[in-house]
Amino acid sequence: MKGLKVADINKAAGLRLHRRGGEAPAKASQQQPAALSKPGAAATASKNKNKENAASAKPGNNSKAVRLPAVKAKPAVVDVPPAAAAVPATGNAADRCTESLKKKYSEVGDVDNESEDCRDCLLVSAYVKDIFTYLQQLEISAAAVRPDFLQSPSRLQITPRMRTILCDWLVQVHQRFTLLPESLYLTYHIIDAFMSSDAGASVKKSEFQLIGVSAMLLASKYEEIYPPNVADFVYITDQAFTAAEIRATEQRLLKQLNFFLGYPLPIHFLRRYSKVAAATPAVHEAAKYLAELARADYSAAHLPPSGLAAGAFCLARELLPSREGACGGSGWTDALEVFSGYSRQQLEPLVRQIAGLAVRAGDNAKYTAIRKKYSSSSGSMVSTWPELDGTGEALRSAAGLS
Incomplete structure (x- = not known):
């Protein structure tokens, strides 16, 4: 696996330390209501409406008041919360x-x-x-992860030990960029879900770290306010992969996961x-x-x-x-x-x-x-x-x- 250097991680961390938080959203402009075509139209309409209401309220009027039936409040029902069911x-x-x-x-x-x-x-x-x-x-x-997805139905080039090495390195990258916990968990899921699919069978050993950094880039874009950019991941891998390769792998992951990252x-x-x-x-x-x-x-x-x-x-x-x-x-x-x-x-x-x-x-x-x-x-x-x-x-x- 290429470029797994903690020193490079420390250098790359100096490039962009993204802080969570953001600017306050701009206040929406308050629109003034459109002016009436005639200044006295609203007052005249109001007076006519009041006269009609007064006439309908006279005792001699033929209209009858409509009484709504009383609504009885239903007793509260205590049931098991949906999570338990x-x-x-x-x-x-x-x-x-x-x-x-x-x-x-x-x-x-x-x-x-x-x-x-x-x-x-x-x-x-x-x-x-x-x-x-x-x-x-x-x-x-x-998109759940299959048990023994690296060994069944056919043994892949990627072994569980290689996955352990990659995850250990990704934890260091995640920590240096001060990302949210959700970003790390989502990175794990993107990698495992992709390797569980049919497309994961074609992943070579030289591509596995590329899958990892592309997955973390995707997870950061989904979870973070200020995610690291592609150049940060190019540097952090010691130039082992180009920005074009990372972007192409990012598209590959998204297509295989059907653009679903809300797991x-x-x-x-x-x-x-x-x-x-x-x-x-x-x-x-x-x-x-x-x-x-x-x-x-x-x-x-x-x-x-x-x-x-x-x-x-x-x-x-x-x-x-x-x-x-x-x-x-x-x-x-x-x-x-x-x-x-x-x-x-x-x-x-x-x-x-x-x-x-x-x-x-x-x-x-x-x-x-x-x-x-x-x-x-x-x-x-x-x-x-x-x-x-x-x-x-x-x-x-x-x-x-x-």
Whole structure:
């Protein structure tokens, strides 16, 4: 793979450090209403209208007043939120919408209407359940990633190890350009979805890094306010690819994905779960670290975003009870089960898998980009905490290693 130099990343970062934010939109010009053709026309019409109304209101008038029937208010019906009734990634709708879930929903209440968020129109709390229902359905129906997409039905030139190297390098590029978390997750999805398609079978080893930088360029254009331009990616690859090659690959990716880049991401669901559970910033940051470790690993690339985020959040709460407060012995509460649709039993395989990846990341001295990212102050140094550094007994027990 060409041009994988951290020094070049540092130099390229000096070219363009895009800051999020933007100028305030210009105020719309207020248009004055068109003037009437005759200045007294409006007053005359008003007087004539008043006379007609007064005449119709006289007792001798033949017209009768129309009385509207009284409208009876319908009683409010409390039902399971749409997120709990959404079709799961595994199983069927009956597994997610049961009588027990309805009972639990009546017990936990509606976290969206009970909080002060309902007063903020920008948070659209009235529609949040419908939004996440749609996202859970979209992760099934949209361009999902196939399991073992690099090895079946036929083994490709690109190996899982090459994907690991590329993802490790892309994390460094993402960090140097100070991009949003959504940009990195969307980059992963574009690469994996493309490699899962028939077009991915023709990708050569020399083209794989080109696929990666083109995917990050696409993701940045979709998520960022000020995305890096093509020249930044040309420089960051040490001139290994030209701007024309990156643009051509960008078109190739878009055509294969049918120009659809709105796939749901784990960070979307992770923020939702933190909101439902009123998680502390420490637990939320730890869950972000675990989710990013899992998404970068080939073995978890096919997992649904909602399930991956649920497993990472559940594991973070169970590993950090002192930082979260009393969890009642389990990191998955009734409220989380209702508003996510996943039970603790369904999450057990995901929790075990993510815990194993965290232990392996602590022992891995080669691909350390994510660990270094979360060992800095910007990542709250969560990868250095005893509970998450790979040596903690609780983490190894969750991974089934003790």
